Amino acid sequence: MNAKIFDREELSRWVANQRSLGFKVGFTCGAFDILHAGHVEYLTRAREYCDRLVAAVNSDSSIRTYKSPLRPINTEEQRQFVLAGLEAVDAVTLMHEVRPAPLLELLKPDVYIKGGDYSTEQLKSKALIESYGGQVVCIPIAFPTSTSDILKRAALLSLHEDAPRAERKGEQRLVFLDRDGTLIRDVPFLHDPSLVELMPGVLEGLRMLEDAGFTLVLITNQQGIGLGYYTEHEFIEVNRALLRKVAPAGINIARIYYCPHSQADLCQCRKPGSLLLENALRYYGVKPERCYLIGDSAADCVAGERLRIPSIVISGDTPVQECTQTGRSFTDAVNWIMASEAQLAAPTLA
Numbered sequence: 601m602n603a604k605i606f607d608r609e610e611l612s613r614w615v616a617n618q619r620s621l622g623f624k625v626g627f628t629c630g631a632f633d634i635l636h637a638g639h640v641e642y643l644t645r646a647r648e649y650c651d652r653l654v655a656a657v658n659s660d661s662s663i664r665t666y667k668s669p670l671r672p673i674n675t676e677e678q679r680q681f682v683l684a685g686l687e688a689v690d691a692v693t694l695m696h697e698v699r700p701a702p703l704l705e706l707l708k709p710d711v712y713i714k715g716g717d718y719s720t721e722q723l724k725s726k727a728l729i730e731s732y733g734g735q736v737v738c739i740p741i742a743f744p745t746s747t748s749d750i751l752k753r754a755a756l757l758s759l760h761e762d763a764p765r766a767e768r769k770g771e772q773r774l775v776f777l778d779r780d781g782t783l784i785r786d787v788p789f790l791h792d793p794s795l796v797e798l799m800p801g802v803l804e805g806l807r808m809l810e811d812a813g814f815t816l817v818l819i820t821n822q823q824g825i826g827l828g829y830y831t832e833h834e835f836i837e838v839n840r841a842l843l844r845k846v847a848p849a850g851i852n853i854a855r856i857y858y859c860p861h862s863q864a865d866l867c868q869c870r871k872p873g874s875l876l877l878e879n880a881l882r883y884y885g886v887k888p889e890r891c892y893l894i895g896d897s898a899a900d901c902v903a904g905e906r907l908r909i910p911s912i913v914i915s916g917d918t919p920v921q922e923c924t925q926t927g928r929s930f931t932d933a934v935n936w937i938m939a940s941e942a943q944l945a946a947p948t949l950a
């Protein structure tokens with residue numbers, strides 16, 4: 601498949617041969633699951649400590665043991681193949697063990713190289729390497745990237761995708777939720793995740809809605825992106841902070857729809873436009889009358905009422921004309937939804 605990929609016996613012979621030619625052999629190991637800039641940078645620097653770099657790839661079963669039963673993403677064959685394609689790597693092998701000690705003992709590399717912030721003192725293999733006169737080198741990771749971060753980001757972004765073309769017919773009932781001023785305290789142009797603070801009653805209210813079988817969908821205007829006050833990435837980090845606050849209560853915000861445009865863009869998606877709501881209805885294949893909307897501004901309610909979605913605005917003491925119902929708090933809004941549902945479920949009198 602690739603001339604750089606060796607089984608253990610072949611590798612042992614190859615290493616002996618390289619050494620007999622006068623080359624200094626380096627060794628490193630890892631999962632190398634989804635290869636990113638941090639890996640490439642690390643391996644390039646590792647190669648500077650030797651003339652020939654051997655990279656041992658943890659087998660699928662060893663990763664399942666030491667990392668997670670859900671990992672790796674890529675198979676051991678593919679991970680070896682990708683690594684063998686790198687200029688910095690001269691030889692690749694599979695490592696079935698969780699720890700590299702058996703391979704180190706077999707190959708006795710001149711340099712053992714580890715990435716990350718381990719101090720060399722902490723390395724368990726240090727004594728072994730030094731027992732035959734080898735050297736241990738630790739290279740700090742330059743790019744702040746990790747496979748786990750990439751996966752988290754991918755998972756979160758999938759919540760933000762556009763509605764797919766295919767119609768998905770469902771029996772779900774949705775509650776559309778505004779974010780700023782409704783679920784979390786309204787901070788103008790919020791982009792600092794540490795400022796995310798749930799409004800009173802939100803945790804309990806969302807829990808009630810979920811228990812009643814509603815799917816929770818966030819619909820939010822974010823003109824700060826369009827105006828350049830913060831990036832999409834910062835917006836996502838704020839959402840992540842919100843999700844982290846509600847997750848321990850078992851609350852799942854199923855999808856997040858957002859408008860990144862400024863008012864001047866005159867888009868269809870910025871509330872009071874109803875495009876985001878329409879997209880969500882289409883995605884779930886749900887009729888508006890099976891939904892509710894909770895917001896804190898007239899724009900939220902106009903968007904909802906346009907589609908005949910019963911809309912409740914939390915406005916403190918200021919009544920808002922456009923909405924179906926006004927509440928003073930998130931709790932009021934949820935109670936009103938529950939009461940409406942109870943009424944719908946009640947048998948009608950003849």
Ligand SMILES: [Mg+2]
Pocket residue numbers: 778779780781782895896897
């Ligand atoms: Mg709001």
